[in-house]
Amino acid sequence: MNIQLPDVTLAYTLEGQGIPLIFIHGFPLTRRMWQPQVAGLKQAARILAPDLRGHGESQPAPGPYSMELFADDLNALLDALHIQEPVALCGLSMGGYIAFAFYRKYRHRLRGLILTATRAAADSPEASAARIQTAQMVQEKGTAPLFQNMATRLLSPETYAQQTDLLAELGAIMAGVSIEAVLGDLEGLRQRPDSTPLLGGIHLPVLIIHGAQDSIVPLAEAKAMHAAIPRAQLVVLHHSGHLPNLEQPEDFNQAVRQFLNEI
Ligand code: MLT
Secondary structure (H helix, E strand, C coil): CEEECCCCEEEEEEECCCEEEEEECCCCCCHHHHHHHHHHHCCCEEEEEECCCCECCCCCCCCCCCHHHHHHHHHHHHHHCCCCCCEEEEEECHHHHHHHHHHHHHHHHEEEEEEECCCCCCCCHHHHHHHHHHHHHHHHHCCHHHHHHHHHHHCCHHHHHHCHHHHHHHHHHHCCECHHHHHHHHHHHHCCCCCHHHHHHCCCCEEEEEECCCCCCCHHHHHHHHHHCCCEEEEEECCCCCCHHHHCHHHHHHHHHHHHHHC
């Protein structure tokens, strides 16, 4: 489905009954990455999964996309869909950075946070420089080399070797991301603020789900958030890399289901 917001048209999936549960995808991905969650959790929650501006079936939009801009879009989407009751928000990686931006501005709309494969810290100077280099490469050579490189880094070595269907699905998901979206994301990622100072003051229920073999955001980042957020629980999925919701969908969904029962 599509909806016209004040300055952009967003595509979204809305399915199921119960607590509103919003899924925010990572970089360079689309809402299609949440298919196992839509299928497995729609009995337990009312699931809303948008394609972020410029991504997937949402309207192409010029960047850069700050995490705050994405959070503003999400706020406008909730208004447009008349979802007024507090929501649970699940963000993966860049989606987690957006969850922090949403918390900063719109925490009154939240009843819980699920932070997966993400970190609170801003980019280090090295990470920021690497984003600029990636953007230059994408401008020169297109998105194909980036997507090839990401496919090997997103999945655990085990998933990469054994789950060939998932590898193909990941290729199809990334194919839905335009060059403008990749460039818009890279600049927004690079400029995002440090969310570490927020952590001690988050008094919402928080579930952190992390793959033990995540090579993009190391498990230590999840452990640090777990230690700093007062009411956080940590679930480690041992066979997963950076996409635990796709690599171990049943275990991921079970952790979310339990969290929803608790909040
Ligand atoms: C993501 O998966 O959203 C990105 O890899 C996050 C990042 O590069 O920091």
